[in-house]
Amino acid sequence: MTSSPSPQPATHHVPLLEAVGISKSFPGVQALSQVSLRLYPGEILAVVGENGAGKSTLMKILAGILQPDQGQIFLEGKPVQFRNVHDAQRHGIALIHQELNLVPNLDIASNIFLGREPCGWPPLCWLCREIYTLAANYAQQLGIRAPLTTLVKDLPLGQQQLVEIAKALASASRILIMDEPTSSLTQRESERLFAIIRQLSDQGVSIIYISHRLREVELIANRVLVLRDGRQVGELQRGQITHEDMVRLMVGRELRQFYHRHFAPSARDKILVTVRDLRLHAQQRNPISFDIYHGEIVGLAGLMGSGRTRLVQTLFGLSPKFSGKVYLHGQEVEISSPADAIQAGIYLIPEDRKQFGLILNDTVCHNISLPSLRELSRYTLVRSRQERTLASQLVQQLSIRTPGLQQMVGLLSGGNQQKTVLAKWLARQPRWLLLDEPTRGIDIYAKSEIYALVDSLAQQGVAILMVSSELEEILGLCDRVLVMHQGELVGELDRSHLSEEAIMQLATGGKHLS
Amino acid sequence: MKKLFGLWLFFLVLYLALYLAPDATPNFAFHYNLGRDIGYYGILTLGAGILIISGGIDLSIGSVVGLTATLFPIILLRFGEAHPLSPVSAILVILLLGAAIGWTHGMLITKLRLQPFVVTLCGLFIYRGLARWISEEKVQGLGNQFGPLKDLLYAQPFGYLPKFLIIFLILAVILGIFLHRTIYGRYLFAIGGNERAARYAGIAVDRYKILAYMICSTLAAFAGILFIMQHNSALPSNTGSFYELYAIAAAVLGGCSLRGGEGTIVGMALGTAIIWLLDRLTLLLGIRSELLPTVVGAFLLAGTVLEGIWQRWQSSSHQD
Numbered sequence: 001m002t003s004s005p006s007p008q009p010a011t012h013h014v015p016l017l018e019a020v021g022i023s024k025s026f027p028g029v030q031a032l033s034q035v036s037l038r039l040y041p042g043e044i045l046a047v048v049g050e051n052g053a054g055k056s057t058l059m060k061i062l063a064g065i066l067q068p069d070q071g072q073i074f075l076e077g078k079p080v081q082f083r084n085v086h087d088a089q090r091h092g093i094a095l096i097h098q099e100l101n102l103v104p105n106l107d108i109a110s111n112i113f114l115g116r117e118p119c120g121w122p123p124l125c126w127l128c129r130e131i132y133t134l135a136a137n138y139a140q141q142l143g144i145r146a147p148l149t150t151l152v153k154d155l156p157l158g159q160q161q162l163v164e165i166a167k168a169l170a171s172a173s174r175i176l177i178m179d180e181p182t183s184s185l186t187q188r189e190s191e192r193l194f195a196i197i198r199q200l201s202d203q204g205v206s207i208i209y210i211s212h213r214l215r216e217v218e219l220i221a222n223r224v225l226v227l228r229d230g231r232q233v234g235e236l237q238r239g240q241i242t243h244e245d246m247v248r249l250m251v252g253r254e255l256r257q258f259y260h261r262h263f264a265p266s267a268r269d270k271i272l273v274t275v276r277d278l279r280l281h282a283q284q285r286n287p288i289s290f291d292i293y294h295g296e297i298v299g300l301a302g303l304m305g306s307g308r309t310r311l312v313q314t315l316f317g318l319s320p321k322f323s324g325k326v327y328l329h330g331q332e333v334e335i336s337s338p339a340d341a342i343q344a345g346i347y348l349i350p351e352d353r354k355q356f357g358l359i360l361n362d363t364v365c366h367n368i369s370l371p372s373l374r375e376l377s378r379y380t381l382v383r384s385r386q387e388r389t390l391a392s393q394l395v396q397q398l399s400i401r402t403p404g405l406q407q408m409v410g411l412l413s414g415g416n417q418q419k420t421v422l423a424k425w426l427a428r429q430p431r432w433l434l435l436d437e438p439t440r441g442i443d444i445y446a447k448s449e450i451y452a453l454v455d456s457l458a459q460q461g462v463a464i465l466m467v468s469s470e471l472e473e474i475l476g477l478c479d480r481v482l483v484m485h486q487g488e489l490v491g492e493l494d495r496s497h498l499s500e501e502a503i504m505q506l507a508t509g510g511k512h513l514s
Numbered sequence: 515m516k517k518l519f520g521l522w523l524f525f526l527v528l529y530l531a532l533y534l535a536p537d538a539t540p541n542f543a544f545h546y547n548l549g550r551d552i553g554y555y556g557i558l559t560l561g562a563g564i565l566i567i568s569g570g571i572d573l574s575i576g577s578v579v580g581l582t583a584t585l586f587p588i589i590l591l592r593f594g595e596a597h598p599l600s601p602v603s604a605i606l607v608i609l610l611l612g613a614a615i616g617w618t619h620g621m622l623i624t625k626l627r628l629q630p631f632v633v634t635l636c637g638l639f640i641y642r643g644l645a646r647w648i649s650e651e652k653v654q655g656l657g658n659q660f661g662p663l664k665d666l667l668y669a670q671p672f673g674y675l676p677k678f679l680i681i682f683l684i685l686a687v688i689l690g691i692f693l694h695r696t697i698y699g700r701y702l703f704a705i706g707g708n709e710r711a712a713r714y715a716g717i718a719v720d721r722y723k724i725l726a727y728m729i730c731s732t733l734a735a736f737a738g739i740l741f742i743m744q745h746n747s748a749l750p751s752n753t754g755s756f757y758e759l760y761a762i763a764a765a766v767l768g769g770c771s772l773r774g775g776e777g778t779i780v781g782m783a784l785g786t787a788i789i790w791l792l793d794r795l796t797l798l799l800g801i802r803s804e805l806l807p808t809v810v811g812a813f814l815l816a817g818t819v820l821e822g823i824w825q826r827w828q829s830s831s832h833q834d
Contacts, residue, residue, distance in 0.1 A: 382696065
């Protein structure tokens with residue numbers, strides 16, 4: 001797919017950064033105990049582990065956001081102490097957060113130098129045009145092609161990510177810590193990012209890379225550090241880095257069957273969903289038509305911005321369609337709002353659970369019952385016993401790990417949050433489930449649980465349309481794949497013709513490989 | 515729950531502090547007037563609080579009180595000359611006017627996607643101006659007419675309790691059931707907590723937001739009528755000024771978060787009570803009454819700071 005990672009840099013005897021015996025506890029939790037880490041110049045070190053393994057805490061300590069309870073950090077062999085982010089930046093260390101921290105209404109150059117603007121004499125501090133020439137260097141280095149006066153909000157997500165990296169490079173040139181940098185990027189954008197990471201590493205910048213996507217880690221890392229429950233459980237050198245080994249170390253045992261899927265070709269006799277001549281907007285050239293059989297999982301692949309999310313949102317009644325019809329069991333359903341879709345048994349698991357799926361400061365119980373309140377009430381009064389029974393049933397059924405039904409959803413881990421979103425819809429009998437990136441940003445164990453759940457729903461006859469940017473997941477789960485490119489449905493691949501190459505070929509606007 | 519416990523504690527401490535004041539021991543009249551004021555302002559707090567829970571805000575409450583307090587005598591007396599109107603229908607007209615105002619706010623905010631702050635700020639100016647224009651800047655009142663109406667809504671105590679407090683308690687119970695027991699209340703919390711998630715759950719978000727604005731403005735209109743019952747004179751340029759700020763302050767003090775999705779009816783009641791206890795306490799302790807707004811503001815700030823510290827402590831114990 002891409003060239004192999006640059007070879008392990010020549011052995012350096014003094015690590016650029018060394019952390020020894022780092023421990024950190026929060027009230028009630030030992031987040032890290034006795035973790036050590038070494039990073040050599042130009043090295044790409046991946047840190048992997050399930051959610052809650054302590055990766056973020058360790059990174060926050062290295063970036064000066066948190067202070068360790070115990071342990072010492074050395075920079076080029078000299079002990080250092082980071083009291084805050086600026087201390088760490090002064091020593092050349094910067095953390096790029098998972099969420100982008102850019103000001104949408106400022107242009108690229110202003111964002112890169114935000115807070116560190118080269119400016120005229122204090123106290124007047126007029127802004128200099130100089131930032132544009134300075135920013136041009138970074139832009140060139142990273143391949144930011146848009147003019148530097150472009151507002152960040154007008155950039156595609158992948159380019160925004162590059163601006164974030166430029167910003168980090170401008171503040172710290174020696175060590176970059178990247179926390180899940182590809183979680184919102186498409187395959188192609190990710191690959192461009194990897195090329196940039198390798199290029200930076202060739203220039204001597206050291207990179208600590210955190211990701212749930214183990215394929216990426218395999219592809220890019222020189223060395224992998226595995227954490228579990230706040231402890232260091234293993235280290236893999238280049239050449240030993242395999243998906244299986246990482247998973248084994250992360251979960252502490254073999255994960256035998258990652259994808260649970262009972263492919264049952266016999267189920268393909270009854271059509272459940274029929275979409276005919278759907279146009280999302282007036283400009284659409286080719287109307288979208290497809291069928292989904294009972295118990296079939298259909299993948300919806302494509303690059304970011306290819307219209308996948310728009311399609312599922314339209315099917316759920318969130319955005320108005322221009323024309324077209326949707327049938328369930330041959331009967332037409334008119335969907336002009338989510339309420340209509342829900343009425344028909346069509347449910348959407350949105351791509352961003354925190355923004356669209358959950359009320360984070362409300363309880364697990366209330367989040368699960370929200371769409372079913374009418375059924376759980378008499379004379380509009382909520383029957384709280386029924387509500388709790390329902391919620392606790394689903395918590396059990398989906399093994400949502402929560403201290404109780406009254407726990408705030410925002411305090412659960414990503415995987416358990418996602419299961420709560422699923423629980424919300426499983427409380428009602430789904431007929432057609434629309435999943436938009438159902439496993440984004442959740443740990444590997446929760447992923448495999450969700451795959452098993454999706455499979456069992458399919459076995460019960462639910463039709464499933466799943467948007468995913470993780471091709472591996474699509475290959476592992478789907479009976480059939482629809483591919484979108486620039487707002488058009490460009491192809492359909494049967495299980496027998498499924499391969500990453502075939503999907504990417506279509507997704508990038510190429511012709512059908514036959 | 516912990517928040518409510520803190521509020522009860524606060525309330526009790528303030529109440530006991532009344533007895534520590536050097537001068538007067540609080541007697542019956544003192545309690546009666548205190549109860550009346552808590553009841554009166556509590557009605558406004560309920561509206562503001564429910565709206566805040568749904569993620570909205572209303573700055574026009576005071577002006578709606580001013581407009582309706584001015585308009586009520588005008589409808590009964592001036593328009594009544596040509597078309598005699600029963601007090602009940604006059605009250606209905608005023609309440610409908612309040613509902614219409616809230617509906618307009620809600621429509622502008624949901625359908626045109628305007629900012630609630632701006633829409634209701636405009637309302638604050640518009641209704642105040644209307645009140646002054648309709649009344650030609652003259653003080654409005656019912657004179658010595660409509661005695662039975664005044665008796666019913668204000669004058670005769672019910673048992674030992676002031677009428678306003680009774681009315682407030684009835685409304686609090688009704689709205690408490692609405693907010694905490696019905697699906698509509700749950701929807702308001704959901705919308706305030708995460709509007710988009712509510713929309714994705716199939717809730718008709720706009721409808722319920724409009725409803726919240728209507729509740730708020732209707733209660734403000736009702737408070738305008740009660741104002742006339744108590745004072746029998748409304749000054750178009752002044753009546754109701756700053757009431758919205760007291761209502762919002764009481765709701766926030768009572769645990770409603772301006773981010774939406776948080777709050778309780780009991781909290782709103784306690785928030786109102788605490789503000790009026792503070793008022794009486796400043797008086798009894800001989801602090802100059804001009805300083806009352808300062809005291810209320812300082813208290814609110816202290817409460818907010820405490821809550822902020824509490825939350826930071828809580829979230830730090832839940833970090834990864």
